[in-house]
Amino acid sequence: MLLTNTNLRHLYQAGMVCLIALASAPCYAQATPNEMAPIPLKLPKAAFAGTPKDTPAGTTVDRAPTKPRPIPLAPKGAVNLALGKKVTSSAAPFTGSLALITDGNKEVGDETAVELKPRVQWVQIDLGDISSIYQILVWHYHGQPIVFHSVIVQVSNDPQFIEGVTTLFNNDQTNAAGLGIGKDREYFETNEGKLVETKGIKARYVRLYSKGSTYQDPLNRYTEVEVWGLPATK
Ligand SMILES: [Ca+2]
Structure with a gap:
């Protein structure tokens, strides 16, 4: 492949890296982390709505979250x-x-x-x-x-x-x-x-x-x- 600037850009976008000084060297795909x-x-069905406002005595319970939990x-x-x-x-x-x-x-x-x-x-x-x-x-x-x-x-x-x-x-x-x-x-x-x-x-x-x-x-x-x-x- 002729290493024009456009080709190099495409190679980087494709996750490929070449050594420019060693154009004949093999190119390796970068190890991209899993997306x-x-x-x-x-989730199973909810058996009750909301959670109690008062925390049980002797516990360190957090207050009920006001927003849904992100997936x-x-x-x-x-x-x-x-x-x-x-x-x-x-x-x-x-x-x-x-x-x-x-x-x-x-x-x-x-x-x-x-x-x-x-x-x-x-x-x-x-x-x-x-x-x-x-x-x-x-x-x-x-x-x-x-x-x-x-x-x-x-x-x-x-x-x-x-x-x-x-x-x-x-x-x-x-x-x-x-x-x-x-x-x-x-x-x-x-x-x-x-x-x-x-x-x-x-x-x-x-x-x-x-x-x-x-x-x-x-x-x-x-x-x-x-x-x-x-x-x-x-
Ligand atoms: Ca089970």
Whole structure:
């Protein structure tokens, strides 16, 4: 190709870079980062309108947002990596199956949430491979505007969560989980789910802690967890 100014401009616009002094050298396409786009998130039906004006005693709940939450972003092609993936937990469920957490059903119902025993419990999702994670969404139980306690979200490549653990969210006000007092605020459960942005962190396992809620019983509940990101390339 004759390297006229017009051709050079076209090459740059196409993401191609050549060394002008070495016109015979091969041209390489620049590695362009994946374009970010809204994730195709489908929210479940809202079980109630708005959130209470008064925050429950003993919580650090943020006031209800006045604007709708922007749709979270991830690179084009991102999928819910958690869908259908295996879930383990700190103790056997009280009622329901751990598979409910990644079955894709986020609706409120009598049998759509798994119940775990009281006190601090965790659930853990195995994504199957180390993947780039951009957004995590958690629906504990959004049938009522309740507040779950000691919510912690971590990722690691170690299934035991001993080595290389990154904490992405922590609102544990009392260090109940023994992982340190969290600086994040507590929040009301809604049909939007709790969003945790993770900026492309690479990990295989996602672990979520909680210690009951302001609901009428001390159980821990999960309706769904979504982990949006790019599947590992082999
Ligand atoms: Ca579910």
